[in-house]
Amino acid sequence: MKELLQVQGLTKTFRLSAKQQKLEKTKEKVRTAVNNLSFTANEGEIFGLLGPNGAGKTTTLRMLATLIRPDSGDAILDGASVVKEPDKVRGKIGFLTSELKLEEFFTPNYLFDFFSTLHGVPPQVRQQRREVLFARFGIDRFAEVKVADLSTGMKQKVSLVVSIVHDPDIIIFDEPTNGLDVLTARVVTDFLQELRDQGKTIIVSTHIFSLVEKLCDRVGIIIDGRMVCCDTLEGVRQGKSLEDRFFDIYRETVGDVE
Amino acid sequence: MKSNGIVAIMRKELARFFGDKRMVVSILLPGVLIYVMYSFMGQAMGSLYGVEEDYVPTVQVVNLPESVSALVEASGGVNLLETEVSAVEDAKAAVAEQGLDLLAVFPTDFDQAVAAYDPTSGGAAPNVEIYYNAASTASQSTYMMFTSLLDAYEAQLANKFDINAGGDTYNLASEKDTAGTYFASLMPLLLMIFLYSGCVAVAPESIAGEKERGTIATMLITPIRRGDIAVGKILALAVVALLSGASSAVGTVLSLPKLMGAASDELSANIYGAQDYLLLAAVILSTVLLLVTLISILSTFAKTVKEAQTYVMPLMILVMVLGVTAMFGGGAKTELWYYLIPLYNSVQCMVGVFSFSTVTTGVAAALAANAVYTVLGVFVLTRMFNNEKIIFSR
Numbered sequence: 001m002k003e004l005l006q007v008q009g010l011t012k013t014f015r016l017s018a019k020q021q022k023l024e025k026t027k028e029k030v031r032t033a034v035n036n037l038s039f040t041a042n043e044g045e046i047f048g049l050l051g052p053n054g055a056g057k058t059t060t061l062r063m064l065a066t067l068i069r070p071d072s073g074d075a076i077l078d079g080a081s082v083v084k085e086p087d088k089v090r091g092k093i094g095f096l097t098s099e100l101k102l103e104e105f106f107t108p109n110y111l112f113d114f115f116s117t118l119h120g121v122p123p124q125v126r127q128q129r130r131e132v133l134f135a136r137f138g139i140d141r142f143a144e145v146k147v148a149d150l151s152t153g154m155k156q157k158v159s160l161v162v163s164i165v166h167d168p169d170i171i172i173f174d175e176p177t178n179g180l181d182v183l184t185a186r187v188v189t190d191f192l193q194e195l196r197d198q199g200k201t202i203i204v205s206t207h208i209f210s211l212v213e214k215l216c217d218r219v220g221i222i223i224d225g226r227m228v229c230c231d232t233l234e235g236v237r238q239g240k241s242l243e244d245r246f247f248d249i250y251r252e253t254v255g256d257v258e
Numbered sequence: 259m260k261s262n263g264i265v266a267i268m269r270k271e272l273a274r275f276f277g278d279k280r281m282v283v284s285i286l287l288p289g290v291l292i293y294v295m296y297s298f299m300g301q302a303m304g305s306l307y308g309v310e311e312d313y314v315p316t317v318q319v320v321n322l323p324e325s326v327s328a329l330v331e332a333s334g335g336v337n338l339l340e341t342e343v344s345a346v347e348d349a350k351a352a353v354a355e356q357g358l359d360l361l362a363v364f365p366t367d368f369d370q371a372v373a374a375y376d377p378t379s380g381g382a383a384p385n386v387e388i389y390y391n392a393a394s395t396a397s398q399s400t401y402m403m404f405t406s407l408l409d410a411y412e413a414q415l416a417n418k419f420d421i422n423a424g425g426d427t428y429n430l431a432s433e434k435d436t437a438g439t440y441f442a443s444l445m446p447l448l449l450m451i452f453l454y455s456g457c458v459a460v461a462p463e464s465i466a467g468e469k470e471r472g473t474i475a476t477m478l479i480t481p482i483r484r485g486d487i488a489v490g491k492i493l494a495l496a497v498v499a500l501l502s503g504a505s506s507a508v509g510t511v512l513s514l515p516k517l518m519g520a521a522s523d524e525l526s527a528n529i530y531g532a533q534d535y536l537l538l539a540a541v542i543l544s545t546v547l548l549l550v551t552l553i554s555i556l557s558t559f560a561k562t563v564k565e566a567q568t569y570v571m572p573l574m575i576l577v578m579v580l581g582v583t584a585m586f587g588g589g590a591k592t593e594l595w596y597y598l599i600p601l602y603n604s605v606q607c608m609v610g611v612f613s614f615s616t617v618t619t620g621v622a623a624a625l626a627a628n629a630v631y632t633v634l635g636v637f638v639l640t641r642m643f644n645n646e647k648i649i650f651s652r
Contacts, residue, residue, distance in 0.1 A: 065479050068646040091481040100479070101472035105274055117266040118480040162476075 004170060004201040005041040005064075009073035010034055012059050033059040035225040036073065041203060041218070043169075046196050048216035049205040050246065056225040057205035058097070061174050064203065065095035077170055091119065094164040097174035101159075104148035108139050108158045111147070112165060119166035126165070133161045137187065153184040160188065171195060173204045177211060189215060209243045221249055228253050263482040267490025271464060275498050285459060285498060288452075289505030296513035315359040315400040318349045323368035329407055336400075353389050359400040361389040372415065434529045434614070442589070442613035446605045447581030448510060449503075453542065454577045456502035457549045460495050462566035465557040474649065484643040488554075488636050495550045496543075503546070530611075537621060538611050544628040545604040549577075551635035558642045561651055580605050589615035597624040600631050 012034040021027065034056040041047040049057045062068045064075050066086035074081050080088035102111055109130075116126040134140040137157040142150055147158060156179075164171065176192065177185040192202055192215060206212060212219055213233065219242075220230040229236055229249055237245050275281045316337045319326075330336050341349060343363075352358035364386055365371055371384040386408065390401035422428050468474040477487060553570050560566035580602050590610030597603040597617070603624035610616035642648050 067475060067479060068650070087481050087483065090479055093479075095479045099472055100476040102476060103274070103468075103471070103473045105278060106270075110273070114266060114270055115476075115480060117262060118477065118482045120262070120481065 263486035271494030289509035
């Protein structure tokens with residue numbers, strides 16, 4: 001099995017504004033969102049980043065997607081460094097998060113073409129992939145409807161399809177089922193498993209235990225920007241349910257849950 | 259791949275603007291508004307100071323002298339009524355209530371008094387009292403007509419010498435020069451404002467708007483180079499801004515005759531040749547590219563479209579002030595360094611073209627300087643697109 005992703009000591013800090021300092025009753029000027037984080041992910045597996053809100057999951061994924069630069073450390077995605085070759089990394093990954101929006105004025109068809117062009121997908125391949133993906137998610141009937149007029153679920157599906165127009169080997173998915181209705185969530189998780197079976201590497205972040213238990217081959221637990229535990233799902237659980245095990249670990253590192 | 263990205267971004271931006279009817283309307287609306295407003299203003303001003311051509315004013319005169327009677331008769335179109343001195347108060351009231359257009363009270367034996375009057379004696383000259391009502395357009399214009407009639411009569415009585423009485427053309431400025439001076443003082447300001455408003459109508463929407471809606475990040479995770487996004491956006495925005503500016507310009511040109519009334523007969527844009535227009539087009543194009551780049555940079559700092567529109571306000575004031583400098587006249591500057599100052603050089607080039615005093619090296623320097631500034635701006639914009647603190651600021 002090939003290690004397609006190596007994360008080596010990623011660190012990211014943010015400056016706290018005076019207002020935030022007051023709000024959080026703290027004197028520290030700099031907040032470390034991600035603290036010397038390392039992990040690896042293999043080809044053909046789903047890796048889950050599990051942690052409470054504010055633990056640094058999204059920041060980590062945004063660094064992997066080259067949207068923000070790490071203060072120190074690096075991540076190598078299929079041989080390309082996010083620090084030194086961000087352009088190369090962008091060609092290899094598909095990144096999906098709720099903060100990336102599609103221009104509502106355009107139709108799914110137009111956006112598929114537009115992003116295919118940006119990714120340099122040749123027209124013939126593009127046509128083929130469009131047919132397959134649109135049919136898979138039932139977008140074909142809405143292909144010429146402006147995104148603004150689509151339902152929330154359909155918008156999410158279009159976002160997902162647009163993020164993988166170039167058939168990337170690594171897919172990074174921030175909170176894949178957040179805000180989705182049960183039906184759409186099911187379609188998405190099924191699709192992620194399908195992609196894994198095709199040999200893709202998938203990184204998801206979530207705070208939902210059941211999602212990790214259902215999907216992930218390996219799990220990393222992040223608390224306060226630190227990777228406190230990283231192993232196969234079985235290795236992390238140690239015979240318990242993931243939820244129970246998570247709170248054990250939480251108590252060991254932070255103390256009692258208030 | 260390299261140029262593909264620029265083309266893709268350009269096509270997307272243009273599709274965004276021209277696919278949306280509301281956007282098209284907002285781009286073309288300024289021209290229509292200017293046309294309607296200027297035409298209306300022209301008409302309003304015309305009717306404010308003019309009366310209908312076939313209107314016959316009624317004038318009451320006390321002690322009407324024969325000389326004046328003959329003059330009025332000759333000019334015609336006035337309903338002259340002789341009145342007694344006792345009716346003066348009633349007549350004044352009628353003028354005040356706008357029932358009567360004018361009341362003229364001559365001294366008795368006016369003609370003899372005028373003939374006997376010696377200006378060197380130092381005594382008071384015979385005095386004519388003319389009552390009118392400035393609130394009534396008809397009364398006001400009758401007053402003007404009547405006084406100028408009397409002025410002419412007075413000048414005729416004391417004719418010692420004439421000025422320009424021959425049939426010769428005395429104003430030696432060619433029609434071309436007159437029109438050129440006029441256009442050179444007004445057009446640079448108008449053009450700069452139109453170009454600026456064209457840019458401001460589209461650039462904040464395209465850049466700050468995409469930031470605000472979170473759609474720019476979606477583009478930033480694709481392998482397309484940041485520079486391609488910057489160039490593609492600037493080119494597309496320049497096209498739309500030019501169209502919007504053209505709409506305003508067409509609206510102005512079409513409504514100018516209506517605004518200026520008879521004076522516009524002497525002004526014709528026909529005095530400019532193809533070469534002048536070509537030069538102007540080059541200046542406009544380079545100005546728009548620079549303006550769009552500047553406004554794009556300001557918009558990138560903003561979190562929302564509204565904020566962007568606030569940031570560009572100082573630029574608008576600057577553009578207007580620079581446009582006004584064209585009104586100081588004196589033709590285009592000849593010193594080369596003036597043409598290196600961004601935006602001011604555009605005004606100078608326009609002044610040169612309109613007043614036929616183009617400094618060729620100056621225009622060349624301005625075009626080159628603007629190109630350099632634009633490229634620098636694109637570079638800055640690219641850096642900004644790469645800066646997570648700016649592009650993801652919330």
